[in-house]
Amino acid sequence: MLQLEFFPRTEFRSLLDFQHLESERISLSDRKILVGHFEFFQSPKANDVIRKQHSNLVDKILGFRTKYVEEMLVADARGFDPEGSHETWGPSIHGGIQTWVGLDIETLQTPYSECLRILQLLKIKPYQQIIDLGAAYGRMGVVIGGLFIKNSFTGFEFVKARVEEGNRVYNEMGFNRCQLLERDLFSKDFKLPEADVYFIYDYGQVDHIDHTLNQMAKIAEKRPVKVVVRGQFTRRIIKEKHEWLDLKYEGKLEEDFSIYTAYIV
Numbered sequence: 001m002l003q004l005e006f007f008p009r010t011e012f013r014s015l016l017d018f019q020h021l022e023s024e025r026i027s028l029s030d031r032k033i034l035v036g037h038f039e040f041f042q043s044p045k046a047n048d049v050i051r052k053q054h055s056n057l058v059d060k061i062l063g064f065r066t067k068y069v070e071e072m073l074v075a076d077a078r079g080f081d082p083e084g085s086h087e088t089w090g091p092s093i094h095g096g097i098q099t100w101v102g103l104d105i106e107t108l109q110t111p112y113s114e115c116l117r118i119l120q121l122l123k124i125k126p127y128q129q130i131i132d133l134g135a136a137y138g139r140m141g142v143v144i145g146g147l148f149i150k151n152s153f154t155g156f157e158f159v160k161a162r163v164e165e166g167n168r169v170y171n172e173m174g175f176n177r178c179q180l181l182e183r184d185l186f187s188k189d190f191k192l193p194e195a196d197v198y199f200i201y202d203y204g205q206v207d208h209i210d211h212t213l214n215q216m217a218k219i220a221e222k223r224p225v226k227v228v229v230r231g232q233f234t235r236r237i238i239k240e241k242h243e244w245l246d247l248k249y250e251g252k253l254e255e256d257f258s259i260y261t262a263y264i265v
């Protein structure tokens with residue numbers, strides 16, 4: 001049982017326990033204690049609906065203002081494209097880039113429990129670096145900042161407002177090895193830095209993802225890399241065009257991700 005300043009008998013058995021913490025608006029010092037516990041990032045049940053509700057509550061407990069930020073983006077996009085939807089709004093305000101403005105936030109982002117599961121499966125060693133390509137608000141960085149404190153995390157994200165909000169929470173929580181950077185992964189000036197692990201969850205169009213995977217292949221000629229891919233889209237591109245990646249783990253049932261490794265010698 002977890003000892004928080006104001007909640008000495010905290011348990012994480014059901015969503016109600018998380019709802020209770022959310023409604024009490026707990027102190028920053030208690031939030032810092034919470035993120036150091038695996039149970040905080042574990043969904044009370046493994047099904048998709050509960051995992052999303054759990055992640056939504058974790059965001060609220062940590063003070064993420066994602067709803068506000070996304071509503072501002074939608075309002076902006078509606079001005080340009082009143083009849084649009086989440087398929088068209090992102091590209092219409094972000095120079096053709098698919099930023100998924102208007103998409104439900106729990107579909108936009110990976111659930112915390114899945115970020116935790118991925119990091120556990122990867123068996124990452126201290127000081128290894130993890131990069132998220134198209135990071136949104138940087139949930140992977142929250143789990144790393146809380147539980148894998150010797151690792152560093154960089155999330156690249158096109159949408160400035162998401163980057164600022166994610167970094168605001170990282171700074172407040174003192175996650176000093178985690179950062180979000182505002183970048184266009186498809187820009188000519190973007191050079192993919194070396195890392196031990198890359199995470200991609202269907203961030204853009206086929207040619208964008210293909211471009212990023214080609215950059216990764218160059219890095220894999222110099223050092224071993226692990227690549228975690230979430231979503232069907234990127235996995236299909238890998239199957240069709242990137243045989244240099246070896247499939248090591250394929251998520252079953254409700255796990256929507258695969259893990260690949262590569263070291264091209």
Ligand SMILES: C[S@@+](CC[C@H](N)C(=O)[O-])C[C@H]1O[C@@H](n2cnc3c(N)ncnc32)[C@H](O)[C@@H]1O
Nearest residue numbers: 099109110134135136157158184185201203204
């Ligand atoms: C499906 S979300 C995944 C978010 C996060 N990786 C996760 O799994 O929770 C993809 C993100 O990639 C961003 N994105 C799309 N195209 C991009 C680009 N060219 N450069 C940087 N970010 C991009 C979108 O704005 C969106 O936030």
